[in-house]
Amino acid sequence: MAEYILPLEKLIEQFRRLPGIGKKTAIRLAFAVLDFSPEEAEAFAEAVRGAKEQVRTCSICQNISDGEICSVCADTNRDRSVICVVEDAKAVMSLEKVKEYGGVYHVLHGAISPMAGIGPDKLKIRELIERLGDGTVEEIIIATNPTVEGEATAMYLTKLIKPLGIKVSRLAYGIPVGGELEYADEVTLMRAIEGRRVM
Amino acid sequence: MAEYILPLEKLIEQFRRLPGIGKKTAIRLAFAVLDFSPEEAEAFAEAVRGAKEQVRTCSICQNISDGEICSVCADTNRDRSVICVVEDAKAVMSLEKVKEYGGVYHVLHGAISPMAGIGPDKLKIRELIERLGDGTVEEIIIATNPTVEGEATAMYLTKLIKPLGIKVSRLAYGIPVGGELEYADEVTLMRAIEGRRVM
Numbered sequence: 490m491a492e493y494i495l496p497l498e499k500l501i502e503q504f505r506r507l508p509g510i511g512k513k514t515a516i517r518l519a520f521a522v523l524d525f526s527p528e529e530a531e532a533f534a535e536a537v538r539g540a541k542e543q544v545r546t547c548s549i550c551q552n553i554s555d556g557e558i559c560s561v562c563a564d565t566n567r568d569r570s571v572i573c574v575v576e577d578a579k580a581v582m583s584l585e586k587v588k589e590y591g592g593v594y595h596v597l598h599g600a601i602s603p604m605a606g607i608g609p610d611k612l613k614i615r616e617l618i619e620r621l622g623d624g625t626v627e628e629i630i631i632a633t634n635p636t637v638e639g640e641a642t643a644m645y646l647t648k649l650i651k652p653l654g655i656k657v658s659r660l661a662y663g664i665p666v667g668g669e670l671e672y673a674d675e676v677t678l679m680r681a682i683e684g685r686r687v688m
Numbered sequence: 689m690a691e692y693i694l695p696l697e698k699l700i701e702q703f704r705r706l707p708g709i710g711k712k713t714a715i716r717l718a719f720a721v722l723d724f725s726p727e728e729a730e731a732f733a734e735a736v737r738g739a740k741e742q743v744r745t746c747s748i749c750q751n752i753s754d755g756e757i758c759s760v761c762a763d764t765n766r767d768r769s770v771i772c773v774v775e776d777a778k779a780v781m782s783l784e785k786v787k788e789y790g791g792v793y794h795v796l797h798g799a800i801s802p803m804a805g806i807g808p809d810k811l812k813i814r815e816l817i818e819r820l821g822d823g824t825v826e827e828i829i830i831a832t833n834p835t836v837e838g839e840a841t842a843m844y845l846t847k848l849i850k851p852l853g854i855k856v857s858r859l860a861y862g863i864p865v866g867g868e869l870e871y872a873d874e875v876t877l878m879r880a881i882e883g884r885r886v887m
Contacts, residue, residue: 496754497752509713522740537702538730577719
């Protein structure tokens with residue numbers, strides 16, 4: 490007999506595609522799905538499909554959104570003179586939780602990494618520069634991760650934006666170096682916003 | 689803004705339903721799904737649905753199966769005079785990997801647990817007894833887990849089956865191969881001494 494019956498084998502394979510899920514965990518999760526009611530399994534499958542179908546990127550800030558424009562960009566109370574530049578949508582979620590920041594965002598969808606073949610052209614930097622054209626923006630807060638790639642991206646953006654006469658700041662090192670924004674606790678994130686430095 | 693946009697929130701919720709998946713892991717997995725291609729997401733959703741729709745229980749041994757009868761019961765080379773009784777389908781998979789056992793199985797779908805309100809009537813014990821009617825079966829190997837519930841189930845089955853004149857055995861307890869004596873717990877050591885064999 491094959492190790493697992495085909496429908497189960499397929500499900501285990503799919504779980505193994507996910508980051509941090511090894512074979513044993515995938516098997517455990519697949520058996521858990523078998524224990525679901527048909528309705529629960531359907532809801533799970535529909536959530537996977539729905540997330541992929543309905544989540545798009547905001548045409549202004551490139552954040553994930555369920556509409557043409559994300560909820561931050563659509564909010565008229567947000568201060569459009571400050572743009573916080575992050576690597577990914579997860580970072581926006583983390584910063585929004587703090588409720589300290591009232592500006593808008595720009596999601597780069599990555600960081601410069603020559604090792605991985607990711608140059609500035611692969612990121613949403615052109616879209617960011619376009620947003621600076623009308624003179625509304627007074628400050629750019631660079632909130633890329635405190636990693637080699639995040640730092641390289643911060644340096645690149647500083648050199649690009651400072652000559653335009655716009656203040657460029659960087660989140661303070663309240664964030665543990667080598668860590669990722671996603672895992673920072675809220676107080677640390679708040680300190681990092683308060684202590685941002687002019688670059 | 690809500691913490692996450694709705695389609696993402698729904699997906700995170702679904703991942704949190706799975707055992708051992710906390711909030712942070714669920715968020716990580718949901719974002720990983722967003723990075724899937726539409727075809728990959730569809731394959732994932734389809735695997736969840738397919739597993740639930742196509743996996744049923746074997747009408748003989750109650751093991752999971754993609755047909756009326758599972759591959760073990762359908763295999764004419766298996767020895768039908770020995771039935772190994774396990775708590776769940778995962779145990780069948782584990783035992784099948786060993787390639788040592790040539791008999792058939794019976795899956796109870798649980799173990800007796802008065803604390804959780806699971807009595808013998810909630811398990812597939814009636815189906816097991818029915819299989820013993822025609823005189824084919826000569827031995828029952830009880831392979832329930834070495835937990836309080838597994839032990840209670842083993843005792844219950846022994847009392848039920850022994851009077852039928854069928855040999856009842858239990859998997860050997862002892863120190864796991866490759867394990868070290870100093871890390872074995874006292875109950876395991878006691879069982880290992882009790883079950884010692886003459887060399």
